[in-house]
Each structure stands twice: as C-alpha cells, then as structure tokens.
Amino acid sequence: MPNSPTGYRNLVISGNGTTKTFPGAELTISGNLTVQDGATALLSNQTDGDIFITGAAAGGGNLTVTGTGSVLRFTNDEERTVEVRRNVTIGAGATFDVATTGGAVPNLLIIGDNTSALGGNLVNNGTFDMNAGGGRFTDVQFRGTGNASITGSGTTTEFYRLIVNKGTDQTATLTVPDVATLASFALTAPANVIVKPLAIQHGTFIFNRPTATLELSSGGGNFVIPTTGALQVGGGTVQLSSTGGHDLILNGRLRITGGTVNIGTDASGVSQNSIIYQSPSAELLVEGGTLTVATGIRANAGVLNYTQSGGTVTVGRYSTEDGFPIFGIVAGPNAAFNMTGPSAVLNIVRGRNSSNIVADLLIANVASPTSPQGTIQIFTGDTPQNAVTGPLQLGFIYDINSAVRLPNVSIGVGQPINYNVGSRNGAGAQTLDIRGNLTVNTLGSCQVRLWRINGTSAQDIQSVTIAGDFTLTNGTIVMGNTTTFNVRGSFVQSNGNLNQGATPNANLLVGENFTLAGGIFNTFANTTFNGTTTTTQVILRTGGSPNPLTFQNFTIDNTATGGTVQLGPATDLNITGNWTRTAGTFDAQTNTRTVTFNGTAAQTITGTTDFYNLTINNSNGVTLVSGTLGIRSTPGSGGTLTLTNGVLDIGNNPLIIRNTDATGVIGGTPSATAMVSTSGTAAAAGVTKVYGGAQSFTFPIGTASPFAIYTPATINVTNLGTGGAGSITVAPVRAAHPQASTATGRILYYWRTTQSGFAEESAGFSVTHTYVATTAVGNLGGTLSNYVGAYYIGSPTFQWNFLPVPPNIPNVNTFDESTFTIGAPTAGTTNRISGEFTAGEGLVNPIVYYSFRSGNWDVVTGIGTTTWSTDPVNEIPPGTLPNAGNPVVIRSGHVVNTNGSGRLSATLTFQTGGGTLEISSASSGHNFGTILSAGGAPGTIRFVQNVAAAPAFPTATLDPSFFANGTIDYSGTGSYTIPTGAGVPNPYPNLTFSGSGTKTLPAGATNIDLNLTLSGSVTVVMGTNTMNRTSVGGTMTMGAGTTLTLTGANNFPANFTTYSLAPTSTVDYTANVAQTIASLGGQPYGNLTLTKQQEQAQKQKRLQVTRS
Secondary structure, eight states, rough: OSSOOOESSSSSEOOOEEEOOSSSSSEEEOOEEEEOOOOOOEEOOOSSEEEOOOOTTTOOOOOEEOSSSOEEEEOOOSSOOOEEEEEEEOTOOOEEEEEESOOOOOEEEEOTTTOOOSOOOOEEEEEEEEEEETTTEEEEEEOOOSSSEEBBBOOOEEEEEEEEEOOOSSSSSEOOOOOBSSSSSSSSSSSSSSSSSSSEEEEEEEEEEEEEEEEEEEEOOOOEEOEEEEEEEEEEEEOOOOOOOEEEEESSSEEEEEEEEOOOOOOOOOOOOOEESTTTTTTEEESSSEEEEESOOOEEOOOOOEEEESSEEESSSSSSTTTTTSSEEOOTTOOEEEEOOOOOOEEOOOSSOOSSSSEEEEOOBBBSSSOOEEEEEEOTTTSSSSSSSOOOTTOOEEEEEEEEEEEEEEEEOOOOOOOOOEEOOSSOOOEEEEESSSEEEEETOOOEEEESSSSTSSSOHHOOOOOOOEEESSSSEEEEEEEEEEEEEEEEEEESSSEESSOOOOOOEESSSSEEEESSSOOOOOEEEEOSSOOOOEEEHHHHHSSEEEEEEEEEESSSOOOEEEETTTTEEHHHHHHSEEEEEOOOOOTTEEEEEOOOSEEEEOOOOEEEEEEEOOOOEEEESSSSSSEEEEEEEEEEEEEEESSSSESSSSSSEOOOOSSSEEEEOOOOTTTTTEEESTOOOOOOEOSSSSSSEEOEEEEOOOOOEOOOOEEEEEOTSSSSOOOEEEEEESSSSGGGSSSEESSSSSSEOOOOOOOTTTOEOOOEEEEEOOOOOOSSSSOOOOOOOEEEEEETOEEESSSSSSTTSSSSSOOOTTEEEEEEESSSESSOOEEEEEEEEEEOOOOOOEEEEETTTTOOOOOOSSEESSSSSOOOOOSSSSOOOOOEEEETTTTOOOOOSSBOOSSEEEEEEOOOOEOTTTTTOOOEEEEEOOOOOOEEEEEEESSSEEEEEEEEEEEEHHTTOOOEEESSSSEEEOSSTTTOOOSSEEEOSSSEEEEEESSSSSEEESSSEEEEOOOOETTOOOEESSSSSEEEETTTTTTEEEEESSSSSOOOEEEOTTTTTTEEEEEEEEOOOGGGGGBBBBEEEEEEEEOOOEEOOOOOOOOO
C-alpha cells in the first residue's frame, strides 16, 4: 500500500486471496478499518507503520476482520502499535494474529480510549492469536472509561500479555466471561519473570471463566494490584504459584464472587506467599468462591478494608512467616474488618513456629459491624499435627488479638494438634468479643489458653464474651487467674477438659443452658447464670466429670420476668464455695434434685433460694447471709434437708421446710456439729415446718455462738381439733426469758414457737412439746429440781402457762434437770402451739403497761393525763415508769414520745392497727428488749431529731413480726446523717424520711424490704450511695415539697414497682460524673433538676417530667 495518503476516514482491505501490506508510514483512520472477503492485510515491518483508528468520525473507531480467510497480521522485525479506540471484532473464519516469521519484537494492540466510555470490547468469532512463539507476540492493552468485555465463539482467543488500563481509577471494568459467552481464552506470556501475563494499571479486571486457570505469577517477582486497579474473580482458578517467596501486593481491590483464588501453591511449605497490602486504600472483598493463601494476609505500611459476605478464605495453608500475623488487619483511617454473611468462612490453618510478639490473628480497633456473621475456623483438617520446625511445645503456637467483635469462632475440627492457642505477651489484659458461637474441637496436647501463652498465667488475661453458644467437643481450655468467660448463649461440653490457672479466680457467665455431656469440667471460681429471657435456663449433666456437677462460687442473676434456673433430670450439684441469688428463681423441685455444700472453708448462701434436697457436708459450716432458705418452693411431699457435717447458720433469716411429710424430711444425724443454727436472739426468724396433718416433727435446731449447743424441738400435733394443718416455726433464744427476770430461778434459754393455719385452742386440739437442751445452756437461781416447764404468751394476755395444760399448774416432772429437757418425763401436752417455752422456778406474770392515750413516756400519774395504764381496759395509772421487766403495749393510733433518755421495757408491742414510738431529739440509752407487732400491726419508730447529730438507735431486738410491716421514720427539723451500727436494721422494713432539714445517707448500701417514703419538706441526700429495694416490688413515694439529690452515676432508688412522685417534689441529679436518669418505668417525675458539675447527665429510655 502506498505511503500516502496517511489519513483515511474509512479503510477497507478486500480481495479474496490477495495480500496487502500496510505502508511504512503512520496511518490515522478517523472512521473504521475493515479487512474482508478473504484478503490478507500485513502490518508494516518498517520503522514506521503504526495505525491509529481514532473514531473521530461519527460511528468510527472500530477494527473489523470479517469473512472466511480474511487475515490481519503483525509481521514483526519492528515494534508495531495498533490503537483501536472503539471495538475490535474478528468474524467467523477470520484471523487476527502474529506472524511466525520475522525478528522477535514486542508489538502492542490498544483497544479503547481513556477519554471515552464507548467501546473497548474485543469480539472474537474466529481466531485471535497474539503469541506466535519464539518471542513473537503482541501485548494487548484495554483502555476506556466504560465497561467492556472479551467475547466470541472463536476457538482461539490467545493473549500473550493483557494490560488493563481503563480510565484513571477502578471504576471501568474489563470482563472475561464464561464459555457460553467466550468460547476460548488463553494468556500465554511467561509468569515467572518480572513482567507478568496480566497487568492491571487502572480499572477492574473481571475473570469469570469456570474452567480456566489464570496464572498471576509463577516466579520472578510479585503480582501487584495498584491503588487504581482491581481484580475481580467470579469463576475458574486464579493463582500465584511462585515458589520463590513472591506475593500478591494489594494496593487496590481484590474482589472474589466465585471461583478459586490461590496465592501460593507450594505444599512443601518452603515458599512463603502472602497477600500484602501497602496502601491506605487496599480492599479485599469476598462474596463467594474460595481464596487460599499459602502464608498470610498482612500489612506493609498500609491498611486493609476486609469485607467477607460469603465464600471461604483460607490463610496459613502451607507456611507461616515470622514477625507477621497469619491474618492481620492494622489500624488506619480506611481500615475495616467486615464479616457480614452467615455462610462466610475464614480458615486459619496454622500459627507460626517461633514465639514473637505479633499475634497470628491480629485485628486492630478498626471499623467493623456490631453483629458480624460467618465463621472464623482456626485449625482445619490441613493443619499439621506437630510443629514444622523446632520442639513441639516450645513455640509452635497460635495466638489471637482482636479489638473488634468477631463472628462464630471454631478452633479445630477434631484432629490432633500439639500446640497452643491463646494470647501473646502484651501491654495488659486483652478481651475477645465473639458475637456468634465459640466451638473448640481439638485432640492432642493443644490448649486453648485464655491467658498469655509465653508467660505466667497471672499476666495478660484474655477475657472472652460469646454472644452465642460455647461448645467444647474435644480439647483443653485453660483459664487465666482472673479470666471472665461470658457465654450469653448455652454452654455445652461433650468432651475435653476445662481447667483454671495456677491461682484460680476465673469467672464463667452463662446466659442460657449449661450441659456437661462428657469430659472434665474443672469449676470456675465464680459461675453466674445471668439469663435475660423468659426461657428457663437448664443445668444438665448427662456424662463427664465431676459427678455430681461441681461449682465453686455459684450465682443466679436471671433478670427476666419469671426468669428461672432449673436443675435438669439426673443433675445434682456440689457447691464448694458460696451461693448467691440476686435475681430469678432456682428450681430443683421439678426434677427432684440435690444441692450439696461440701467446701473445705466456710461457705455462705446469699439471697432467697428454694432447694429441693439440700445437703450440708462442711465441717466449717454454711451461713445464710440474707434472704429466705427453703426446702421445696411449694408445700408438698418430698424434699430433704440432710445435715451430714457442719452447721447451717441461718442467723436471723428464715428457713422454711415445705415438705409436708412426717418422715424423710431431715437426713443425717443432727447434733451440735450438724444442725441448723440461728443467731440465738429474739430477732431470729427461726425454722418453719409445713405440716401435712396431725404429725410429729423434730426441728434440728440450735445456737452456735459463743459455742455450739444443739437444742432440738419436737412438736407433735396429735389432734387438729376443728381445723386443718398449718405451719410451725421454732426459734431458740440464747438468753433467759425477759419475763423470767423476777423468777426465783430460770434457765438461760428459751424457744419462741409460733404457728399459722392451725386451729389451736379449738375443741379437741392437742399438741405435745418437747424441747431438749443441755446443761451447757446454764441456769440462774433457784433449785434445779424445782424447775418446771412453762411457756409465756405475750400480747394480748402476757401470762405464763405451766405444762401440761390442763391443769396449767407448776409440775416439776415437766423439766428433766439432768438433760435440761422441757416436756419430760411428763409430756408437755397443751392445746396451744404458740408460746415462748422455757423452764424456771417462781415464774410470775408481769405488770403490763398499756398506752391509754398519746403522750410522753414519763407521764404515769393522773386520771385523764397518764400515758400508761396497767389495765388493758380501765385507766389505772401505774405511778412508776416501765422498767426492764415490764411489757409495754402501744395501742392503735397512739403516739408515745420518749421525752428523755434511758427508757426501758422488757418488750414493746404495737397492737393491731398500729401505733408510733417517737424517740425524742438528742435522747439516748433506750432499751426496749424486743419490739414486736401484734396481728400485723404497722408499728412505727420515729426519730424526732431536731439537732445536727445522728440519732441514737435504741437497744432492741426487732422481731420478725415488726419486719413484716413496720416502719422506721427519720424525722425532725435537724439535718443529720442516718445512723449505722449495732441495732440499726439493714435492710429496713418500710423506710420513711419526714419533717424538714436534710437527711444524709450513710456510706454504702441502704436496703429496703418494703416501701420508701419522703414526706414533709425533707431533703434526702444520697450522694453516690444506694437505697434500693431488696427485690422487685413495693412503692417509692415522694410527697409535695420533698427533694432527693443524687451524685452517683446510676443510683436512683431501684427495684420499686411503683414510683409516685408528687408534682412539686424534686429530684436533683447533681453530676460529678456522667449520670443515668432513671426511667421510673414510664412514671413521671415532678420537678427534675440536672446540676452539671463535670459531666452531662444521660437519659435512660423515655423521660417524663410533670412540671419543670
């Protein structure tokens, strides 16, 4: 062809069987170039001869080779460039190739235009062959700002080197589709040299060929995805097979939607092949398919946005690299770890083979989802059993350091592993937050250590939160000394071994069920069942060790409405530490199970708990700190308290045995070293037994201080009279009866016995009392052989009765002085259960002081003026003040003011309807013996303190009847701190603040069993202290003009069901820290004041304010 002209609009080469050679001059074609009709067009092999199809003319810019036998060919000798700014099309039977002759030179074909989104496609329905061998080839570069593809039905579509250079960023794509759209695809340049067969400069290369293999690098250098480029794999195999330690350098984006990507294929583990990101904008997106990395994914001064919504990623498949993580996401502005698909799997096959300070799984504090999905699988079936190099257990380890929430995590798939999993040395304690499940299934010597691997177990604790379930199928888990293992789902151990550190103080929290089906469970120091849903938490042992299931410190804190922790079938518990119930119900009754306290140090029970079978087998004893202890939760047959060894000390708290059987209720052999002990004071609630009918029961009761005395009480109801069965309560008191102080002689012990539900004193009702003490209880005065068994009845009769009744006369045969037994040898038969039983000589009825009107304590004379009367009906002024031997009764509606100090009584009883005892301002030295409420009277003790000093609490034992409905009222005009110390109740029954001035809570927790009331114009200052109800219920009331101030972070009085705050009451959140404003369950505040000092108050839920 002539050298002139050098510019054409459209150029057509035709002529069947003819050969045309392009001129040795640069040609510019503004339209299209077409080779057709069986013609052969040879590109020039002269110095010049490049062709530029610019597309400047409308509809131009295309190169087409069409018609059978038509050929367009690079002829070599000189480097030749053909630039097609739109599309290249090869028709059926046509060819575009490189000559097999001529000097080997690198030619270049450019398809597309980076100033246009049009074109850039290659359509091959014939033969497209850019590699003739012998170094004769043509590189193909795709350009254009629009998306393009390589398609066609031709049987040969062979590239030598393919260059993606589309636009200026990753936006534009070039797609190599599946065989249905592109019949053939080959990329044949050598991959073991620096220049790779595929080069991505700008844009995204999409590889979607299910049956094809694309080699990125087989040696000679790394494969680089630049910041402006992306590789997307949707089918086939894309691999980097270099054995020379080369890597995929990821500065742009790698996206996998299907197919297989292998970075490193050297199964020997000699070659280290990784994905290394070293730009601030690297992205790895896995939506499907598989990505397998021989070594790791790590940083080199860059950050990575990792997102996996599907597919499988495997790292550490064949090798590791010291000094670098196997999977590492470092912190940076664009860094992220997003596992968002439930089917996404991240396999981490191995850890490194020497100990250094970089974690194997390292995820810094980067952007991540709140609820990630998918699974991180640590160790797979491809993980080697032993270390590749070095001693087996001295360094080949796997360590985890994640500052973000992880999805499901699985460790092992049931194969032997002989190296450990845990945390590296670090700056301090670490946490691991798993939003899914944690599963451990390893054999061999592998330990999952929740403390640093190469260090002492006391350092760098790793605490784990698992939002889902924990499953130990096989393997060993070792807790750090103070690790917290928080399983919000279910805990399931079917085999393996769960251990603690050398100085165990680890914590296990379980939010759903606990199952031990096999293996060895070595209890945590502290185990808490803290469910938050209404579904019952079940503790179940079907196999494994120990049997029974053993816990150390055991806590029930199920805050759900009706929340329950239940012992499953055939599941008993041993408790070696302390038992605490703060919320929820414990159910051992449904499956009739046993809890045994068998520690080697003294143990405690805190909080109301109903057991079914309860065994005490601890020589150092078990103490009920607070709450009510029950055998059974409802009355019925079954449930045993077994006293094998050690004292169950219930103090002032109640023990209720709801087993209605006559036998089988108490196990063991009760004695001074195996009994139920109370505080030995009149405040003790004692032991209650629910009777199933006319039956006998021996209360295995005594007192332990200052030394143990076993003083059982046998109460045999022989005839129910006109009523049915009820319950009986016995509480021993280790002191002489207060109404025996004037007797000739008395033992220094008595039993307070009460009942509920029986028709005592009805026709035919009969009961026999036997109370056994020892000479160790002691006596005072008189002649022991003259002592008689008797019982005292308080309100309303205040009199002694002598066993048996009838005849109700002193009988020396009702007290055995050799054993200090009441009711022997003559039976203590009466028609009454209730009474305070003791023995003595010369017992006389006391003079009783009844309030006749409201007034001062010291007004004892004058008809019409006296406060007291010695007759319950008529006004008979006593003339003298009550003393320590006189019972005092404050009648309904009466208010008696002490009006001075040193007021005394044997007992003080609020009669039905309730009255008030006022402690006058600045008075002290009062001793009222025992304060009781008769008939459920709501008695009140009010401190009218008008000075700036804490009032002195009187010496008195508050009887359980007072705690049932009584009130302590801190009143007066004085501003003072609420008293603490001996005699001051905590918890209070009802607590009231009234009067005026400022009343300040003492340090610590002030607890309330019933209701809280503020009235008058009082201001109550809580500070940072608490004033909560001991269980949910009751009412908190703030009257008009009252004020409550708080400076704690979250210490508004809690656990009240109803909050009634008057419109003119004020709650002042005075913040020296960030504060949470209590929601009051949607009930309104009156006035609400936020006084900001340092931090701002935070609203909790919805806020309602009545006034301002």
